[in-house]
Amino acid sequence: MLGKTAGGLYWMFRFLERSENTARLIEAGFRIALTRSRDSDSEWKSVVTTAGVRAGYDAKYDTYTAQHVVDYLLRDTSNPSSVMCAIENARTNARMVRTALTTEVWEAVNENWMAMKAALKKPIPETDLPALLGEIRRHSALVRGALHGTMLRNDAYDFAQIGTALERADNTARIIDVKYYTLLPSASFIGSAMDNVQWETILRSVSAHRSFRWLNANEMTSSGIAEFVILDSRFPRSLYFASRTIRANLGYLEKDYGATMPCHALIDQQVTKMRQHTIASIFEGGLHQFIGDFLRSNNAIGAQIQLDYRFDG
Amino acid sequence: MKSKTNHFDEMLLATDGVRDPYNKYQRWFSNEDPSRLAKKSKEAEAFFRRTGITFNVYGQEAAQERLIPFDLIPRIISNREWTKLSKGIEQRVRAINMFLHDIYNRQEILRAGIIPIDLIAKNDAFLPQMMGFTPPGNVYTHIVGTDIVRTGEDDFFVLEDNARTPSGVSYMLENRETMLQMFPELFSQNKVQPVSDYPKNLRRSLAACAPVNCSDDCTVAILTPGIHNSAYFEHSFLADQMGVELVEGHDLKVIDGHIAMRTTQGYQVIDVLYRRVDDDYLDPLNFRPESMLGVPGIMDVYRAGNITIANAPGTGIADDKAIYSYMPDIVEFYTGEKPILKNVQTFRCSEPDTLKYVLENLAELVVKEVHGSGGYGMLVGPAASKAEVAEFAEKLKQNPGNYIAQPTLSLSTVPIFKKKGLAPRHVDLRPFVLVSPGGIDITPGGLTRVALKEGSLVVNSSQGGGTKDTWVLED
């Protein structure tokens, strides 16, 4: 496989995942705005921060209103992380690697792009927002479904999976990073309304509010949530789960190609480190520190994979 | 049903009825409900858009992709017609390859005074770097797409030879796939010669032209300028169908005297490169230094005998519009045979007397740029307004050597499907030809392009033309 093709697959799935994650962030922000309009400005601000587009947003707008934030995150083509840009980038990469995709995957990506290009042509009125966000997630799921259902389990599939998992880990870590203070045991007043809302936002941002409640009944604690989104081995958007996915797929590549690369050592370290931690030891060492380390390690793994598999020469 | 046009219609007779090859189709068609066909037509469009069978349009908003409209009435050619046509094309392609070898080596045709030296010497399409070099297998044009037009029952003309990098073959294949899916019953009623072997044949044909020192397991790849190229869909389609890698310039490097592509596991040597990048941009070390699309040093690797480039650089000299007028002589010089296919009468505006004639008759003529393509920069006299003709006359006077003129041919028509019924539209035909040391292979049929505007003679997709499935019957 061409190095460029591996890179195209990796980025295609990173961008697809990003489009979905951004939609989820908007969804969580929107919900808070609806239920607690008093805090909505600061909530929208943290949404923009989590999406990693503060500088671009601030250059364009002075205030954090729902209308501006939603538009910037959904449609703004000057924002490279906007849903439209991410979907456009995913499709551009898909066109580039089309020979490595099944017809089903290609068509799903192409239809996603066509649907979003039409849907995001004009600003989205608030009333249409929930349906649209659902549509974005549905299209993303269709692509994933086509990937799982039709692609050979070969290197192309591995690079697609690695891209998805890396982006997912990055996204979850950034959500925790922005709101880490609300998860600190010292900052929490058990049962306070503020924290419940913040915790719920975190869970909603990673589509975990229902699964978490289902697993933990009504027991909502900061450390329980932190443990769930960081260390849970069942939850597909936890840092641990995503890291294990990366390791598994890098492992297949290792076996397929008969070559161990520097990225293998990095991912092993990351997974081992997480396995040695409990949520208590993470709090003890500092949650902020831990998440910072994780983001750096995750980025380093991504960069190393690009190098090891010659994405760009 | 009968023809409502003064031109030769390939389906409908001027009297009631259809021409022979359309007999069975007509029986089927007359039993069809037009609204069902209209629905099918919409389905086909949705299918093309979903699968991304599009082309990019230059000069328009970036990333704008357009569909080439597909018309569901097939263009049907009888086996007898095809036999003559394919013999003529084969003869012409054979002559072109002999011409190319000659023009880059001994130049006997110039010595014999058949072509004026200046036509070659002052021609930008003549590539000095090819002088004295013979490509592997002595094949210059591995892939040719000869443009044919028809004016009557037995009157076929070659309009252009397209010996550089002809495109459109993916539409030939996809059009057939679409027809098979939409109207399977038609293919059990009519014995249509298949086209689907083309990608397999292309790969085999290219592999047969590999450098001599290449191992049995020959690696073929397609070089594309990238996803923004107008024919990118076709490049990726062909790579996919042939099962070869689709590479760009920056995927390639010179390694141990060969061109190799960067893979996830290191560099892998390429033996045959089907390039869809023009000569000028192919090698920044040897041609345009600013080209970002090319592969530096590939001409050196080529001349060292370590890679096959298809088509060979410099083949443009054979399909140059100024050379075109000499094609009958070229065919006769190299094959010793009379040309089977006719050439369109061509006026070379570089000659003062001819220029005078052309200027006086501009409103009746088609004038083309010598190096132009895609229907850009041309004048169709009868369809142009007085002002357009006058404006073009000025351009022509400024640089007569840049133009040739041809009489406006009465191109044949084939009906297209409209909700109100059938409507005659002008067509051309581009059969696809593969050349290898083993011989010349022509896929039965080709791409039929159709001008969708009533009366229009411009069939180019970039100018609003559409396409049809093209059938060659077996009987």
Place this chain on the structure above:
Amino acid sequence: MKLKISHTTKYTYDAPVLYGLQQVRLIPASDRHQTVLNWKVDVIGGDEELTFFDQYRNKCMLIKAHDGATEMELTVSGDIETRSSDGIYGMVYGAAPLWHFVQATERTRAGPGIQALSKLITNTAGSLEELHRLSAAILAATPYIQTATTVATTAEDALSAGGGVCQDHAQIFIATLRCAGIPARYVSGYLMMDDRIDQDASHAWAEAHVDGLGWVAFDVSNGISPDERYVRLATGRDSKDAAPVSGMTLGNALETMHVSLQVQQ
């Protein structure tokens, strides 16, 4: 005359080179003017990728810099036996026809200056007397000035600049002859200057096609036809075609080149 030559081209890059190729025309061929007794090419910091013959039958070599190289050194050396042939190279033709050498190139396109000069040529079959007169006229119009031109200067521009080096003289000569309809070509090579071993640079001159004689060489810069102190390396339509080295590098590295050349008996 037996000449001993050693010619080193050293490239220094201010940043590691990601990918660098040099196309080299530094391999002389044996012909009626010279016999190559021995010749070798040494590369430090790079590898020889391949050799091939170009359209003028020059033997070329493609050299690739080692990945991440910050310098590359290319040395060609050997012994050449030369013969005096009164500058006549003769009726030796390759794949390139004579008409090819009448076509102007970018660097030899005639402007008003060249067109005026071409009035000196009345005999399009080539008259040695006229050609020598043209050669002298060019040197008078563009005396040897190293700083007047660069490697990419065209013949017309060099003529307007009123000075130039051997490359410019050769190209002005060529452009003028082509303008008058006489085939002419560019020759790159070495010249042993009598008073020194270390030469400033490699040399260049021109060849005109004279009916009945074939190719005849003229060294405009020195006002003579080349003798046995000259070694032919490569020919072409102009300095670009016959360039001893032409290269390209990827990355942001700035290249500086240093040449040392010894030619001695």
